[in-house]
Amino acid sequence: MAASVPAGMTYVEFCGERFPLSGERRFTIGREADLSVDDNPYLHRQFLVLHNENGLWWLSNLGSHLSATVSAGDVGFSATLGPGARMPLVFGETTIVFTAGPTTYELSVYATAPQVRPVTQQSFAGGRTTQGVPTLTESQKLLIIVLAEEALRREGSGSSSIPSSAQAAARLGWPITKFNRKLDNVCDKLDQLGVSGMRAGGGKLASNRRAKLVEYAVASRIVTRADLPLIDAEAARNAAS
Incomplete structure (x- = not known):
């Protein structure tokens, strides 16, 4: 309580x-x-x-x-x-x-705050803003949902651990090669939109990109709790094939 x-x-x-x-x-x-x-x-x-x-x-x-x-x-x-x-x-x-x-x-x-109208992007020193909601394929969205599953299932605020790529791939019934390819594609797309944390220095893929991806997706409401049934539907479809 x-x-x-x-x-x-x-x-x-x-x-x-x-x-x-x-x-x-x-x-x-x-x-x-x-x-x-x-x-x-x-x-x-x-x-x-x-x-x-x-x-x-x-x-x-x-x-x-x-x-x-x-x-x-x-x-x-x-x-x-x-x-x-x-x-x-x-x-x-x-x-x-x-x-x-x-x-x-x-x-x-x-907090009690003045009424504000919907805003577009704004900048704050030391940070980068979200440059818009990306257009995702069905499989790309599924990848984000399964990575954010624990964060979306928890009641209220708190902390969540991010599954490994192998765990997330198994949850969907995907081969790990497919999962990693989709993850690369999603991170490339978000990096091009200006989302931070998708790549490390020199253009290399960031080691903690899964966690940053979940952080961005949950905060920006790209995925919500209403999307969670899609995980079991995908797993069942792959198990039957």
Whole structure:
């Protein structure tokens, strides 16, 4: 059960628990912070910080190498907050997704905010924004759904582990060669759209691209819980063939 929070109060929600925010002090999120999300050694001790400035809530990235995807699905907004960057939270509900090592985390910030209209892409120092929703084939979407399965099935906010390519391929009933080929195609497509984390330096494929792919897809709502039945349908179809 979530902790009771007075109506109109700003709070962070993580794993069904609510953490009230005070305009008088900063609220940190990380491995050793006001909200300690996990003892994951890949996560900064203090990664994100929320603070109120002149009546407006700001989110800052204190990390040196991790980024966070910030989105507000009801207005179609999604942006990446890179190390050292900050941005105002001008939506009533903001979803924050980030990946540290093999684990992806999700939390939400609820705040009284001015009404905003649907927006197009915006830039924030130190980060790269989503450049639009990619056009995916049925098999490409299936690949993303199976990688994000645990993240989509969990109730509320929290963390999820990303399956290996072999585990995901077996779940769909695909040969690993087909899965890896489709993964390459999806990552190439997103890289061309400007999504970060798909490639490492020198154009090489990033080692943690599966986790970054899930982070992007969940935050941008490319895949949702409603897509999950497609996994079993594909597995059954391949088992029968």
